[in-house]
Structure formats: C-alpha cells, structure tokens
Amino acid sequence: MNSTVSAIALPADWRDFLALTKPRVMSLVIFTGLCGMLAAPGHIHPVLGFTAILCIAIGAGGAAALNQWWESDLDAGMRRTADRPLPAGRMDRETARDFGVGLSAASVLVMGLAIGWLAGLILAISIVYYAVVYTIWLKPRTPQNIVIGGGAGAFPPMIGWIAVTGDITLMPVLLFAIIFIWTPPHFWALALFVQSDYAKVGIPMLPVVAGEKTTRRQILLYSLALLPIAAAPWLVGGTGIIYGMAALALSGLFLGFALPVAFRTRTGEDDPMRPEKRLFGYSVLYLFALFAALVADRVIWGQEFVR
Amino acid sequence: MNKQFEPDEEYLRRQRTRNIVLALILAGFAILFFAITLVRIKEGG
Structure with missing residues (x-):
C-alpha cells in the first residue's frame, strides 16, 4: 500500500490516553463513589465493589475524553489546557471520540451486568449529563453552566450507594x-x-x-x-x-x-x-x-x- | 511524493507499548469477569 509519508502521524502515546481521562478529576470521583459505597447500609462483595468503583472511574474517564474531544479548539486557546493531547496535536480528534465512546459504553454495560441496571442507568445519565448537557449544551450558552452542570460530578456517591442497596x-x-x-x-x-x-x-x-x-x-x-x-x-x-x-x-x-x-x-x-x-x-x-x-x-x- | 511507509523506531515503540497496554487491560477484564461470575454463582444471583 502506498501512502504519503508526511501524512502519517505517530500513534498517540498511552500517557496521552491517560491524560484524556483527566486522572486528577477521576481521583475525586473514585473517592466520593467509594465513600458513597462504604457509607451505604448493607454489604457488597469486595469483587463487586471493586467492579462498581472501576465502572464509575471508567465512565468518568470516558465522559472526560468526550469533553476534550468536543472542546479541543477551546482548549487550544487557553494556557491551562493548551498542552492537552488534542490541542497539542499528539492525538487526532476521531481517536479521542472513539476512546470516549468506548469507555463510556463499556462502563455502563459492565455496571449493568455485574452490579445492577439501576446503577448502570444512573451511570449512563451521569455520562450524558457531563458530555452532552454540560459540555455541548450549557457550557457555551449560559453563565449558569456550572450550577446545572455541576450535577454531573454529584452522581458518583449516589451510584456507589445504589451499587450496595439497589435503590434510591x-x-x-x-x-x-x-x-x-x-x-x-x-x-x-x-x-x-x-x-x-x-x-x-x-x-x-x-x-x-x-x-x-x-x-x-x-x-x-x-x-x-x-x-x-x-x-x-x-x-x-x-x-x-x-x-x-x-x-x-x-x-x-x-x-x-x-x-x-x-x-x-x-x-x-x-x-x-x-x-x-x-x-x-x-x-x-x-x-x-x-x-x-x-x-x-x-x-x-x-x-x-x-x- | 508517495513512497512506501517505513515506520521508524519511535513509531514501532509506541505501537508496541499500546499493544501491551491494551493486552493487559483486556486480560484484567477477563480476570474480573471470571471473578464476577464466581461471586454471582456463589451468591446465587
């Protein structure tokens, strides 16, 4: 197969994929999700508890990747975000989008199958809330973006709790x-x-x-x-x-x-x-x-x- | 000018690292699914 050598970019480094998931935000999400789980009345098997937290983390990572896919042009214009993988040109937008969709879908599917579909549903809502309602809809339109969009980050302890009790x-x-x-x-x-x-x-x-x-x-x-x-x-x-x-x-x-x-x-x-x-x-x-x-x-x- | 693409060392290194990371993630998930199945069978759920 012939191709133009100059058009071939380096494959993105695994660290760029990790950066796409916003690990620092994820640590807060994991912590609050874990606390919701530990504070809930009842018992969950450690393997299932680990799976639930993993799904919350992967779901948050997927939503973060979709956020960066959508906002790559905006990120390029801000000093704080200009070095992220997309604005810095270390990854193409399609890869970031596919990565985000893949993580999001996998997290909801595993949560639903392993823990329960109510927890899976709330996780799906939290991902859509962050990636669509906040990132695409509210953030560029209203100064109240943070007030309503803040709900996206508020889901993890709720999901952790539901993973144990099975109800809201x-x-x-x-x-x-x-x-x-x-x-x-x-x-x-x-x-x-x-x-x-x-x-x-x-x-x-x-x-x-x-x-x-x-x-x-x-x-x-x-x-x-x-x-x-x-x-x-x-x-x-x-x-x-x-x-x-x-x-x-x-x-x-x-x-x-x-x-x-x-x-x-x-x-x-x-x-x-x-x-x-x-x-x-x-x-x-x-x-x-x-x-x-x-x-x-x-x-x-x-x-x-x-x- | 078109010519045959010849990946350099950095290209191959990144591709190799990505494949290893992907393989480890998939192996992790396989073990996790196995463990979940065992727990569910044990709990009768």
Whole structure:
C-alpha cells in the first residue's frame, strides 16, 4: 500500500490516553463513589465493589475524553489546557471520540451486568449529563453552566450507594445535593483567577458575563447554602454526631474562606488573588474531609443510622 | 511524493507499548469477569 509519508502521524502515546481521562478529576470521583459505597447500609462483595468503583472511574474517564474531544479548539486557546493531547496535536480528534465512546459504553454495560441496571442507568445519565448537557449544551450558552452542570460530578456517591442497596433513598439524594451545591463556589473561585483565559475563548463563565462582584456574591450565597445541606444527612438522622460535627465545622470553615473572597475587589491586573486560590484549594480538601467523615461515622456507628 | 511507509523506531515503540497496554487491560477484564461470575454463582444471583 502506498501512502504519503508526511501524512502519517505517530500513534498517540498511552500517557496521552491517560491524560484524556483527566486522572486528577477521576481521583475525586473514585473517592466520593467509594465513600458513597462504604457509607451505604448493607454489604457488597469486595469483587463487586471493586467492579462498581472501576465502572464509575471508567465512565468518568470516558465522559472526560468526550469533553476534550468536543472542546479541543477551546482548549487550544487557553494556557491551562493548551498542552492537552488534542490541542497539542499528539492525538487526532476521531481517536479521542472513539476512546470516549468506548469507555463510556463499556462502563455502563459492565455496571449493568455485574452490579445492577439501576446503577448502570444512573451511570449512563451521569455520562450524558457531563458530555452532552454540560459540555455541548450549557457550557457555551449560559453563565449558569456550572450550577446545572455541576450535577454531573454529584452522581458518583449516589451510584456507589445504589451499587450496595439497589435503590434510591433520601441519603444518596442528599450526597448528590452536597456536591451539587459545592460545585459552583469551587469552580467560580477557579474562574476568578483564570478569568482572562475563559474570556479569551468566549466561554460565558459568571465572572466574564456578570462581573466579579456578582460572582463573589454568588460564591457567598452557595457557601451559606452548603452549611445546612452538608449537615442534612445528620439532621435527618441518616448519620451520627461525628459526621454532623465534622459537617458543621468543615462548612463553617468553608464560609470562613468564602467571606474574604465575597467582600473584596481585585486590586489590579497583578493581584495575586490569594483568597480565591485559598478558597479553591480548601474546597477540594473540604470534599475529601466531609466524605471521609461520612465513612468514619458509618464505621463507628455501624448500621445504626439507616435511611 | 508517495513512497512506501517505513515506520521508524519511535513509531514501532509506541505501537508496541499500546499493544501491551491494551493486552493487559483486556486480560484484567477477563480476570474480573471470571471473578464476577464466581461471586454471582456463589451468591446465587
């Protein structure tokens, strides 16, 4: 077979495929999914539990690959994302798309067959929610993209819980709500200090469209709302006091980090944006600590609190 | 100008690595499916 030598690109490296799955985001997804599973009442065989977490991780990786396939042009225009495999030219778009579709389909199929079709259905919804509803539909259209799109990241603990119990009750819905409310202040804190990048590629992030003042006020409102939502699993009797106290303390501290962000204005172009960076960093720690407290509470109290 | 494609060393290395990674993933899934089947049989589900 003859072909033009110059047209033949190098096959993408396996590290590029890994990068396509956004491993750092995946670690949070695995952690919250695992916590949802460990906090759920009942028992799951370790092999099935491992399979469920693997499917959640692969599903998240597939959705992330589809996100990068769709946004490769936008990623090329932002400093933070310009070195990803597609904008950097280390992989072609079709390969990324096929990889994303393959991972997504495989994760749903294995989840359905091995764990149950309710868990498989919620996983499928979470993938479509992230890849289609958020990436394709909301993100380029509305500054509220993060608010509604944040739901995509809120599914893993719910799926972990359903993998054990086989049904949806109040507790997994509350775990969903916690991440749903946590996402906007987490992302808007990031958007405040990478604002110029989003503006450059025309993504209507709240600071770009509504301005910094509105964004800072919204961060405060969501941080206030997070306090009762995070404490809700304890308030409805779904957990013990260990989780309750941890939720109040961690959410109080979250508010403490959000207040300086809410009531300040940028001092100039060279503002180091330290309060915003601190809030963003703490928000990641917050979610890890809150879900760790949920599991610790379950380990200590056993099956006493079941909702 | 068209001529016969001759893969260089880097091309072959990447292709080999991808094949090994793919084979390991498939082997992992085969073991996982086997384990799931055993668990399901044991649990009677």
